Amino acid sequence: MSSYAAVLRTPHAARAFGAALLGRLSYGIAPLALVLAVKQGSGSYAVAGTVMALFGISSVLLSPARAALVDRHGPRRALAPMAALYGALLVALAVICLLGGGGALQLGVLGTAAGACTPPLGPTMRTLWSELLADRRMLERAYSLDGVCEELLFVSGPLVIGVLVQFCHPAVGILLGAGLVIVGTLALVASPAVRAMQPSPGRPTAAGTKGRAPWRPALVAAGVGLGIGAVELLVLVFADAHGRASAAPWLLGALSVGSAVGGLVNGAVHWQRPAAARLALFAVGLAGALALAGAAPGLFTLAGAMVLTGLFVAPALTTAYLYADELAAPGARTRAGAWVNTAVNAGGSAASAGVGLLAGRLPLAWCFVLAGLPALCSALAVRSSRGARADAPRPVSGTPADQPGPRPTADR
Template structure:
């Protein structure tokens, strides 16, 4: 991911603004622009695949399966690329990865059009998997650069990265919808490829890549001893929470696409989904205003409860677009606090040295949740109706609430 590594920013608004001003001084304004634009395809490709395949095949289930194949590829590719970048440096890995992604994207479009292998579903799923496998995950790599460039500003940099991720998840789905309306449902994939070619390449070549040159890590004063993230219950629980959040995302995407298809315009689903990201961005920025007396467990539970209400509201309004947009926005208002809380629990539990591994687990959890939620909702939409497709988001919200039990909160520091 990735999009959800949000740490609590400095406590005062003026102090936060002062520290944010140090970021361009460290990396330069061009870096901020390039790293922001380079991550747009991460939010564009999965929903563009869902929209294009649904529109071409006429089946939300097939579209959801293709989106799931893309997500599984992303989860595996992000982990593999991260290991390779640690060993060989980011530039040496990113440049061939960009080339591989463009080839995979071209193959996917060719299979979708029926010019390769007759457009079979198996070939389509394989091409979707390769498209996700090679998709450069700029967000996590940018976080690694900040950690190496300016350790004193890591908290501020992580907060900034989280906001940029949220904004990209507003712009990405909206761009897919607008481009599809202006052209056709395949064009957003081509635009995403062009963005990757231009900005992921620029990111790979930017001077900050030198900070990721492999070498022994120098111990820093005040850095806690490393812990094994995968063996800490306090890390595994939020990872499971991220799987549930991913199911909310994937299930909602497929269900909204089904609702838009029922209304006669499958491409409108991505525009409606953008309302979720808009609501999430607003509340992610506002989490700094939550009193410290509200514990992480309470934030976790209240966010999950809000997601449950929102998912039920989306199901109830699935037959009419304006109320559905409002219900989707309502759901998004609880996504931001949920993501911030899960990342905060993980950051506190994982420690500074093992924080990267912990955050990688969160990203994998989110992507795998999407891979489960999207086809499940698509199958429900095709089998029993669009309203039932939102049951995936409802069930995921219930699981997320259950994971906020007192035992969860005691695994991390209360606030």
């Protein structure tokens, strides 16, 4: 834990990180609140699901484009307008839902527009970590801490909405999400760490990297996303088949606990292997854990398998972001991280649709095995590629962990 404390003792890091987390809490609150509010306002699950799908698709697909704006114009000029538009559109959706009006078309247009304006606070914060920390080991710890906190935000967000809807209209949750992202973003861009960041006005290469293949971390991230998205539905099917559908949230909670523990351990370990090798290793571990989950005879053993699976989730995603940062050109770091984020979310969405078709046609054990197969295949593809074998680990600074030192330049 002293290693993580050293990360937060870095000048201006704690303030910027706290602001980014405050804004990112909106992403754990607003989506569920939007679904519940639209359902209550329109009286239709179909409309609510469509609005949520449009919101998610526009947010995920346009994430690299928004991140490119941050790289090109700097966080201060790019993030504040995005947050203002995002917040205003969420407020409009909340007001329409509170008044019980608005047709499906109007709600869909507003939901799509809101998703398109989502500020890329996560990718920006990871770029900021790279700017703040010259020591490679410290950067790995910062990325692990960031990933674990993000996991906790997405777990706590629905809990907040669950309490909120007991006392007021779900649209209040949308307003809360709008307020969080505006306050958090403004606090982030006002921090000294962000003020010191310089935009990269030059147009980066099409790949956004220094001649290295940017698809490698994104490919593994997509495989991991497919596994995560599949297991969320498979756990529900498993619990329902054992007559305990109500146990599904607890089983998914076990997955989150394992992910948090794995992320903290990953950041505390001084790894000798380069990021590319670790990324493949974690993806293979995830695939193996999912195969074991398919062999679980009951709910308690599946809970243990979910903890084991989670141990590989946060380390895999953290390492994917770290690897993307290694490959990124100086003016494309935020966009490189956004591509990984897009790959994870796209993989999860695709898995939700695919597993629904497979669960009724194949034995459940085979469905778990197939859920891990994309992660396994992507890991093998990354390790077999000539570019991955050529990647050397970035030199570790010889300065003490909590002292500034020269920034390594390998793979930059």
